[in-house]
Amino acid sequence: MRARRLLAGSLGIVLGAGLVSVTATPAQAYQQWDVTKSGWAYTDSQLPKKSFVNPSGDAPIGAWADAGGKKHKSRSYFSFDITRFSGAVIHKADLVIAEGSAADCTSAQPVELWRTDAIKATTSWDSAPRRRELLGTVQAGGEATCPGYLAWDIMPALQKLAKQGVKTLTVEFRVPHGYEGDLSHGRKLRPYPSIRTEANHTPTVTQIGLEFPSWSCGTRDKPQPVGARNYTLMVRGADVDPYDYDYWGQFAAWPVGHEEQRSELSGSSYSGALSKATWDMGQYPHGTVVTWTARAYDGHDYSSWAKPCFVKVDGERPATPLISSVKYPDDGESHGGSGVPGTFTFKANGSKDVVGYYWGRFGETYNYIAAPQPGADVTLEYTPTSFVEYLSVRSVDSASNSSEVAEYDFFVKSTAPGVRVTMGGVGLPSQLAISTNVEGVTEFGYRIGDGAEARVPADADGTTVVPVVFTQSGLVRLQVRSYVGAEMVGAYTEDVQVRDTPIVESADFVFPDHDGVVDRAGSFTFRPGRTGVVAYEYAFQYDEFQRVEAAADGTAVLPWTPTEPNWYTLNVRSISADGTASETEQYQFNVIDTKPTVSSSDYYEFGAWGGVGIPGEFNFDTAMPDVDAYLYRLDDGPEQTVDPEYSWARATITPEHSGSNTLTVRTRFLDGSFSPTRTYTFEVSDAPVVTSSEYPENGDGGQPGQPGRFTFNPGRSDVVEYRYVLEYSGEEQVVAAGPDGKATIEIAPTHDGSTLLTVTSRSADGTASAERRYYFRVRDPRVNVSSVYDEYTPRGGIGTVGRFGVDTEIGEVKTYEYQLNGGAWQSVPKETDALVTDISVTMDRNGANVFSVRGRTEAGEYTPQTDYPFLVGTAPRVSSTAYPEGQWAGGVGEPGDFTFTQGGPGVVEFEYTVDNGEPATVAANAAGVATLTYTPTSASSHTISVRGRTADGVWSDPTNYYFLVNFS
16 A cells, blocks of 8 residues: 655645545546545544534644543544445545644655445544544655645555445544654644545447448448458447547457457548548458457447457459440440440359449449349349440459459440431520431431420421420420331430520621621621510610610511721620520620721830831721722821731831821821821920931940040920939030030049939020930950859869850950960950850969950050959869760770879879779879779779879879760
C-alpha cells in the first residue's frame, strides 16, 4: 500500500464541505472526480460513551489536553459516497486532508488511514466502527510546511469496492497505537477531506464487420467469402462516459483451429465511434476459414473482445466467361440491323461460384447483372448503336473475385432509316422525310415522345413523307423504324429540339450574304412558331421591347432604316391571345456605313499631336464594295486622290498650320458614284519643330564635345523668340527668331547617352507655345570591354590565352589597338560583320593585370583609351595534340600525351585526377612542365583536373581540361 506526504502548493484540488468537482479530458478518455465527505465523526477517550457526529470544528487525532490539563485521545472518521465508481476502472485515487494544527512539527510522525465500517448515530469511543484494512501510513511534520497536507494512495481499495458495488467508503484517521497516548503526536485535521480520482468506464463493442459487403459478419457454419486481397475490418464502440467520442479498434485474426497463429493490428479512428483497419486476406491459403474479432479502446481502457466473425478465403479467380448470340454471332459477318435488339448469353464457363456479370462496351465493364443462382447463365437484351460493336464481360464470384475480361466483337448491318425533320413549330405542321437503303421495306413506324407508334407505307423507292404536329416545346424523343412485313429491320432515334420561337426573315439584312446599309430602308418578316399568335414584341440590341400586331395568318412585317453602322441583334418573341410569350429568337445581322472610316496613329481626334510640317499617315477604309478611289481634302486645300489596296488606302499628309485641322474624305465607286463625306478633325500642336542633321531626333549622332546645329521652326505665325533647356544643364536659354520665324543654335553636348532638348516659343505678347521635347542620343566614344576575366576572381595562369571582346559606338573606328600591362601596342581590324571584335592575349604574369584598348579611325583619330583591370591566377595550362580540348578525337585504347605547364613560377610537381578518380602526381622539369600519357578506357566525355605544387608546398589554383573520346 502506497502513502505519501503532499505539500499544499502541489495540490490542484478543491477541499470544501459537500463539494464534488468533476473535469473531463477527452483525449485521455477518463474523468476526474474530487469526492468530498458525506458525513464525519470523532471519538473521545475521556467521554467513551458520547457520540460526536458531524460536529463543528477540526477533527482531532491522537492525544490532546483540555483546558484543565486532562489528557484525551481521539480518532476521526469520514464517510464518502462512492456510488459513481460502480463499474468504473479507477486509474488514480488519492485521499487528501489538510492539517489544522500539530503538537510538534519538528519531527516526522506517523498517521494511519484505515477503512472501517460505516459511521452511526451512536458512534463513540466504546462503540467505534470496526476496522477492515489499513490503507496506509504517512509521516506528518518534520517539514517547513507544517501544518500541511496529508495524502494516501487508496486506488487499490477504491477499485475493489467499486467492483463489489459498495456505495459508501468510511475511513478512520488515527495515530498508531504505540504513539496514540503521546501528547507530542497529537494533531487536528481540517474536516474537509477529498478523494481525487481519475476514472473511466470501459467501452463496449456494438458491432463488428467487413466494410464490404456492408458490415458483413459470417458465422462458423456460413463464413463470409473473401478474396485473397486487402479487406477493411470495422468495429463500432460505445461508452457511458459523455466525453468519450473517439475509439480505436484492436483487431485480431487467426485460422480456425490455429489460435497460435493469432495476429493483432491496431485500427484508425473515424467519426461516429468507428475504427477501421486493413487486413491482408492474401496471407492465408485458398480455402482457409479465418476467425477475426475486435475490441474497442477509448484511449484508456479496452473493451472485451467481440463475438468473432468468420471469413473463407477464396484465392482463385473465376474462369473467363463465354458469350454467345444467335442474332449477332461473332463470325466476322454483319447481322441484324441498326437499332435491332439482340439477345446475348453470358456463361460461367465452369465456375460454380459466379454470382453475376459486369458488362459494357469497348473494354469498359460498368453494368451489373446478377445470376439467378451461383454458376447460372444470364441473358442480356442489347440494342447495338454502331456498325462495329465490342461487348466486354467479366464474371464475379461471391468473394468479389473478377475473371479476365472477355471481348465479344460483332458487326451490325447498316439498316437505320434516314430521317429529315422539317420543323414548323409548336402545334404547327411539321414533316418527317423518311428513307431506307434496305430492299423490301414495306412500311415505316414512327413514335413521338411517349405516344404510340404509327405505321405508314413505304413508297416503291423506299421513301415517304409524313406530316406531323409537335404539341410541346423542348427535347422530344423521335423514334423511327423500318419493317419488311412484320419484321423490324432497322431503327433510328433522335432527340428533336422543338421550339415555339418565331421565324425571322429579311431580304435586306442577311448575314453574311447581304449587309444592311446606313440610311437604306429595309424590312423584317416575322412568322409564327406556334398557333394562336396575335402579335410580336421586338427589340434591337438592349432596347425596350415594342409591339407589332400580326395579320390573320400570324405574320407581321417590320420596316426599319438603320442610322448607325453596327453588328445588331434583333430579339423577337410572339404573343398569343392570352398574353403568353414564346421563347425569344435572336436574329443577328450587320449594318455597314456608306461613309469611309478615317484613322491615324500620328494625328488622333483627341489631344494635340505632331506639329507644323511634321507629316502623318492617315488610313481610309470602308465596308462598301466596288471601291474605285478615295478623295480627300485638308482644310481648304485641293482635293486629292489615292488608289486603294483592296478596300483600304493610306495617305501621307503634312499639316501647314497648328490648331484645328479638318480632313474630309469620300469614296468613289466603280460606277462613278460617291459616298457621303466623312469629316475627320484633328489638332496640330503649336510647339516648335526641331531639326538637326548632326543629332537627328531619336537617333545617334556626334559624341561629347562635338557641336551640332539645331534649327527651331515656328509652330505659329507670331513667334519672336525661342526658349530652350538642355537636359543636363538645367539652364534656360533664349534665342530670337528671325524674320521667317526660325532660329538656329549650336550645341556641343558634354555627356554621352540619351539627351533631351526642351523648346518653347513666345509671341510678341508673351504667349507661350506648347513644349517640344526633342530626344537625341550622343554616342559614347569609349571602347567597351567584356571578358570572363575580371578584377574580382583570379582565373587561369601564366601562359593561358584569354579572350576580350571589344566594341564601340563610333562607327568611324576601323582598327583597335591594344596592349597588355603597358607592353607594346598591337592592332587588330574591327569586325565588319559582328558587333564585337575578339582579341586574344597570352597571360604573362600572375595577379593584377591591365588590358588597354583604343579605337582608331581611318583618318588616324583615336578614341579615349579604356583600361580594363583583371586578375590572373596560378592555374596550370593543359594541352594535348592527340585529344584537343572540347573536341572529339582518338578512341578507346589509343594513348595520348597531355602537357602540364606551370601557371606560376616554382612548380615542382603536378597533381591530377581523371574523371574524379584517385589523385596521382607527376614531377615537373626545371621549366615547370610535365607530360602525362593517358589511354582512355571508355568513350564519351572525360575530364582531367590538375593543380601544381611549389617546392615550399604551396598549391596553385586548379584547372579542368575537358575532352571527348570517339566511340570507334
